[in-house]
Amino acid sequence: MKSFFQFLNEATQSQASMQAKKLNLKSDGHGGWLDTRGNFVATTEKGKLVFVDKKKAKGQPEPTGKPAAAKPQAAEPAKPKAAPEEKPKAKPAAPEGGDADMMSDTLTVAFGRFNPPTVGHEKLLKAAQKASLGGDFKIYPSRTQDSKKNPLDPDMKISFMKKMFPDYEENIINDDEMRSIFNVLVTAAEEGYANVNIVVGSDRQAEFENLAQKYNGDLYDFNLIRVISAGVRDADAEGVEGMSASKMRKAVVDGDFESFRRGTPKTLDDGDTQALFDAVRQGMKIKAKKKEVTELWQIAPKCDPKGLREQYVNNKIFNLGDIVENLNTGLIGKIIRRGTNHLICVTQEEYMFKSWIRDVMEYTEKKMERRMRVPGKPNTLEGTGGYLKNAMAATGTTSIKNFINKYKVKK
Numbered sequence: 459m460k461s462f463f464q465f466l467n468e469a470t471q472s473q474a475s476m477q478a479k480k481l482n483l484k485s486d487g488h489g490g491w492l493d494t495r496g497n498f499v500a501t502t503e504k505g506k507l508v509f510v511d512k513k514k515a516k517g518q519p520e521p522t523g524k525p526a527a528a529k530p531q532a533a534e535p536a537k538p539k540a541a542p543e544e545k546p547k548a549k550p551a552a553p554e555g556g557d558a559d560m561m562s563d564t565l566t567v568a569f570g571r572f573n574p575p576t577v578g579h580e581k582l583l584k585a586a587q588k589a590s591l592g593g594d595f596k597i598y599p600s601r602t603q604d605s606k607k608n609p610l611d612p613d614m615k616i617s618f619m620k621k622m623f624p625d626y627e628e629n630i631i632n633d634d635e636m637r638s639i640f641n642v643l644v645t646a647a648e649e650g651y652a653n654v655n656i657v658v659g660s661d662r663q664a665e666f667e668n669l670a671q672k673y674n675g676d677l678y679d680f681n682l683i684r685v686i687s688a689g690v691r692d693a694d695a696e697g698v699e700g701m702s703a704s705k706m707r708k709a710v711v712d713g714d715f716e717s718f719r720r721g722t723p724k725t726l727d728d729g730d731t732q733a734l735f736d737a738v739r740q741g742m743k744i745k746a747k748k749k750e751v752t753e754l755w756q757i758a759p760k761c762d763p764k765g766l767r768e769q770y771v772n773n774k775i776f777n778l779g780d781i782v783e784n785l786n787t788g789l790i791g792k793i794i795r796r797g798t799n800h801l802i803c804v805t806q807e808e809y810m811f812k813s814w815i816r817d818v819m820e821y822t823e824k825k826m827e828r829r830m831r832v833p834g835k836p837n838t839l840e841g842t843g844g845y846l847k848n849a850m851a852a853t854g855t856t857s858i859k860n861f862i863n864k865y866k867v868k869k
Contacts, residue, residue, distance in 0.1 A: 477507045477591065499682050509563075509653060509681055565646045566590035566655040569598045569639050571703065571785055573608045574738050575619045576721045578701035583626050585688035586657035594651075597630045600788050601637045606757045607785060607819055609707070609741025618734050622726045638788030640677055640809075643670065647678035654680050660687040662786050669787060669811055677809075704758035710738045711757065759816040767799070770815050776801055783821040784813045790821050 475485075483491040483500060491500040491507065500509045568586040572579055587595055599616055602608045610618070612632065620627045636642050639656070646654055658666050667685040674683055701721050709718040715735055722731050742757065755765030769775045776782060776793060782803060783790045789811050791803035801818060804810045 474502045474505050474507050483507075493682070493684070562593065563650070563652040564590075564593050564655065565649075565651040565653075566593060566595045566657065567598060567642055567646070568596075568657045569636075569642055569788070570600065570658075571602070571608060572599045572615055572619060573602075573610050573703055574706050574734060575615065575622050576701045576703055576706055577723045578721075579619075580623060580723055582657065582659065582688040583623055583629075585686070586655075587626070587629075589655050589657055589686050595629050597626060598633070598636045598642050599630070600785070601634060602783060602785065602788065603741075604819065605741060605743045607707070607759075609738045611741070614737060618726075618730070618737075621730055622723050624725060638790075639666065639669070640673070640787075640789065643678045643680075647680060652680060653682040654684075656683070656685045657688055658685060658786075660690045663687045665786060665812070665817075669789075673809060702760060704760040707738065707742065708754065708758045708761050710735060710742060711744065711754070763816065766816060770799075775820070776815060776818065781821045782813070782818040784811060784818055786813075786817050787811065 478485070478491050478500070483493060486492055486498070489502045490498055491502075493499045498510065500507050502508070566586055566589050568582055570579070570582065583597065586597070597619075599612060599619065600608075601612045603611045612634070616630055616632045619630055623630070636645070643654065654670075656666050656670060663685055670683050670685060674680055706718055706721045709715075709721070715732070718735050719728075719731055722734065726734070753762075753765060755762040755769060759766045776796065778793055778796060780793050781790065782793060782801065784803075789803075789805055789809075791805040791809075791811060793801050793803050795802035799815055801813050801815060802810065803813060
């Protein structure tokens, strides 16, 4: 018969294994855990999953994913050791014990357009909450607004999101500074988080994975970055699986309220759904006549890939030197290379990113009023309010009138 301590030990080991499974980590056979790239990232200590320091992890022998052979004179196989504890970063203390203690230094984020929010987005939020394991979880709606693909302004969009997803009302963050995934990651690092989970749709997982990992150690510094898929979405499927913001915008263009209603959760009553429908229509500047509406490939490229492709191949859109915004990540950059169906762009800070043509839009607005585009990076986009604020701060002026008078040529 097993002793009480044996049962307790097996229970804790099982808990660590379940936590690792949720994080998509694989065992190395000796109490250590590997990420999807084969890097040693965590170890089991007292039944808990403990993440090791990133620099220490790099010094580990190259993992093979298989148990190492026991050495002839060794009493038992050598087990990977956790990195020495570093001085904890500034972070509010979390309750001791359980998953909350383990994940207190991990932030789970969901960054997206939600324009308009749909019943399909609820699946994303549920996946993000599950991945957080009870730790910190934040939802960042993007800030872009235009009449084609982003008809709702951020405040209105977030207001509807809180009505549609009441279980996540406290997690939805309305912060004007969080315009791109870089803003989110930099802020998380500054707040003291050691690890971050980014939950996205399966079709965007590779894009976020490459981008987030590429600038780790440069813009921010995390021990572990994990990009988690919220599940596969079939654009041709009926119901939640096939619902998208593109279909919702198309329904507004067609004046099809019934289809639009099917794209909203039951938590939104008919009155609020009609208000959302009207808000999207107003944001898209759609009047009574359908003929006045912009072509489908402009407002819902996923619904008209052929039209989008034709415009691109004929060099009518997205040419070299154009400034575009990635609608998934919020990054803004200049096109330096045109592929068959993708673009290579570089931001003003010289960070490079790749985008499918269906995921970008021309960036023509000059409404960037912030002095900093990202923390530590001044806004140098000429013609914007932020650029003016930088110039005024550098010269010690307090108003545009004083600025003009100070440098006015005296006769």
